[in-house]
Amino acid sequence: ILNVEQSPQSLHVQEGDSTNFTCSFPSSNFYALHWYRWETAKSPEALFVMTLNGDEKKKGRISATLNTKEGYSYLYIKGSQPEDSATYLCAFQGAQKLVFGQGTRLTINP
Amino acid sequence: EAQVTQNPRYLITVTGKKLTVTCSQNMNHEYMSWYRQDPGLGLRQIYYSMNVEVTDKGDVPEGYKVSRKEKRNFPLILESPSPNQTSLYFCASRLRPRGAGNLYVQYFGPGTRLTVT
Numbered sequence: 001i002l003n004v005e006q007s008p009q010s011l012h013v014q015e016g017d018s019t020n021f022t023c024s025f026p027s028s029n030f031y032a033l034h035w036y037r038w039e040t041a042k043s044p045e046a047l048f049v050m051t052l053n054g055d056e057k058k059k060g061r062i063s064a065t066l067n068t069k070e071g072y073s074y075l076y077i078k079g080s081q082p083e084d085s086a087t088y089l090c091a092f093q094g095a096q097k098l099v100f101g102q103g104t105r106l107t108i109n110p
Numbered sequence: 111e112a113q114v115t116q117n118p119r120y121l122i123t124v125t126g127k128k129l130t131v132t133c134s135q136n137m138n139h140e141y142m143s144w145y146r147q148d149p150g151l152g153l154r155q156i157y158y159s160m161n162v163e164v165t166d167k168g169d170v171p172e173g174y175k176v177s178r179k180e181k182r183n184f185p186l187i188l189e190s191p192s193p194n195q196t197s198l199y200f201c202a203s204r205l206r207p208r209g210a211g212n213l214y215v216q217y218f219g220p221g222t223r224l225t226v227t
Contacts, residue, residue: 089153
């Protein structure tokens with residue numbers, strides 16, 4: 001059974017602070033690692049699809065890194081804003097399908 | 111606008127009363143799937159479809175049926191719903207960009223919150 005773990009499960013951050021959280025995944029049979037942003041009552045939205053060890057992606061204040069050899073990815077948010085409040089999902093893409101972590105629920109306190 | 115739509119968004123029903131949740135995508139995607147989201151668990155795949163008339167079980171298919179008669183639609187059918195099927199359901203479709211090998215981007219619908227009493 002593939003296990004994708006995200007930590008922490010929830011996080012409260014003061015507006016303006018930077019934060020990061022982790023996705024751990026199997027290091028074998030790896031195709032890609034997906035990050036999604038999911039706001040309550042909306043569709044999860046793709047942020048990044050990462051494939052190469054050492055890869056780093058950036059979208060505005062959000063960036064992600066990938067280590068396929070040790071099986072982890074970090075998502076960073078710089079200068080958190082209230083609109084960053086959401087659940088962030090990672091998903092391991094193996095040969096057959098996407099396997100999702102349970103998500104990190106981020107709340108930005110004004 | 112490219113999107114995946116689901117209906118209804120909210121549904122409260124009783125045990126044993128058949129229901130269908132519709133899903134439609136306007137992006138001409140071949141691959142579609144259904145997930146359920148439960149507290150403390152990741153999205154779990156129920157069923158998926160690689161193309162019209164091609165469907166297969168995901169990780170948690172018990173109690174569900176699907177059909178794929180047209181490329182754009184992928185309804186989820188609960189023939190006899192039970193309380194353990196109370197959950198948040200997501201439909202998704204995905205695009206395999208040309209030249210990208212096995213990479214793809216997955217698009218989700220807005221979710222259907224189902225309560226079975």
